[in-house]
Amino acid sequence: MQQYVNTPTDLLSNEQLSQLMQYFNDQYRVGTPVISDAAFDLIYTPILKKRIPNHPLLTKVQPESINALNTRYEHKQVMLSTNKAYEHSDIESFILRCQKAASELCINDDLLFRVTPKLDGLAASYIAIDKKIYTRGDGKYGNDISHLYANGLTIIGNADRDAVGEIVVQQDYFNSMLKEQFAHPRNFVAGLANSINLSDAGKMALKAGAVHLVFFKNIECPCVNGKQLLDNLDDLCEQAKHSLPYVTDGTVIEVINDKVKSYMSHNERHNHWQIAKKSVGEIAEVRVQGVEWAVGRNKITPVLLLEPTWLSGALIKRVTAHHAGNVKSLGLGEGALISMTRSGEIIPKIIGAIESVAPSIPTHCPCCNQPVQWVNDAITCTFDGCSERQVSAIEYHFAVLKADLFGRQTVRRMVANGYTSLSSVYSITYEQLLSCGFGEVQAKNLLDEINKTTNRPINDYLILASLGIHALGKGSSKKLLKHIEIDELNELSANQLNSIDGFGELTASSITSAITERFEQISYLISILNVIRTPMIAKRSDVELPLNRLSIVFTGKMTQSRSDMTSEAESLGAVVQSGVTKTTTYLVIGENVGATKINAAKAKGVEIISEAEYTQMISAL
Incomplete structure (x- = not known):
């Protein structure tokens, strides 16, 4: 599985993506995460939702990696995970949902919310009558880990009543006694629970009273109303982070009213009356x-x-x-x-x-x-024959054009075998790839990717930006090509470029010199690639295009490629903006749109239309 960690997800089959996500989850459960929670939640999980919406990682509580050494136990009440939030707006939406539930129950009292640290350990259930402790497991069934209690696990809370909590190790003890042996406190705790025969380090920590089962309901914490929560969210989260002597990875916020909790209920993964605000910016x-x-x-x-x-x-x-x-x-x-x-x-x-x-x-x-x-x-390094510069130039070109498979090691092998220019790479044959040391399948895949790259439509400004000329990225390339055709760039002077808004005198001189040096390469690329040309401002003024004088912002997940929609809108005369301003004509929304742009559009009187409405409008032109 390790081979997938740095692999772009669009290169993975659904089965490989599933394996990768399961690997990430398993490593987190045993206390050796390979990516952050934010990366898992905000980068990989949305891709999984799109491609495998019914995957167990999305629909089920994930069990800890505890070996089935002990008795299985059916929880009296299902133990669920906590839904996560990263933005202030997510907490605001959560509060509104709770308040809506209270209103539907005709509860007029000001709702209060409990704010506690999210402990980074092992979730557990405690049964008071026989002093038994069980892991959360899959939420319905857990494993008996009562041997920890018998060996000195300290209960933090009322041990006379059943409760749920988190098994954690004191941070100071971990830093002074365990840091050299264990990668993370969660790794140590998972190891304790995973073995009947405790290690010497585990026995010492338990004997020293450094391993605790902390009951959630007994954690002392502030209780605030919705307005106080939103107004002081950062301070409350910071306070929660330092309120207990354990490692935390966020803040848990839950509504206090039992009727509201019962009414809001839960799904198979998490309670709807509770949310975890994840910590960011750790130093x-x-x-x-x-x-x-x-x-x-x-x-x-x-x-x-x-x-x-x-x-x-x-x-x-x-x-x-x-x-x-x-x-x-x-x-x-x-x-x-x-x-x-x-x-x-x-x-x-x-x-x-x-x-x-x-x-x-x-x-x-x-x-x-x-x-x-x-x-x-x-x-x-200014030496054109430097092999690493050649590798970087080729790798960067294909990355800008969003071509797959041309990673650094692949390109290094090509350069080492004499294929040091873009023209030599684009014209490489199957036999030449084999002679470089690539296998038959890899050689075929590389040729297929080259063919796909030369056949699919590519914006001219991406081709120009892919050459890696200093100060000529995607935005600057697009701005330039609105004033001059790409195949006429050899006629561009520094004075002409300097006259274009956004280009200074010094950069104009260096850019025009670099373009002159690489114009033969530019000509070659536009001769072999399927080029989409940027509409030029001068030509726009001669023709009344359908979307002239319209300013458009695209936001949310679209069914079409966002870059294709942008190119189409610009070719029809529109100005595509990155954010909503008072000059915006339409905010075009897809799925999963955040509140920021919606609220900005409403405040500025900007018309909000769906992707379908926008597509219908374009089709009617």
């Missing part, structure tokens, strides 16, 4: 163990090698330092201590340096050993 202090310098198209990028550190649910070992200027100014190198976070709980990001060192910055390219040049804050 860690990490020691740098070394620096790698990765040669790219336009710069040599420093990558910090880190002391492996858990951050927002994932083990971080590397982080980009972006450019040499950053390494120089912050003093980054072996032995430095940095603070870092994970942007959106997905991408590791350096916040700053706590302890700096004298950095070592290469004077020669790590690949070809040619002298490097400083360009602003970056060092760059």
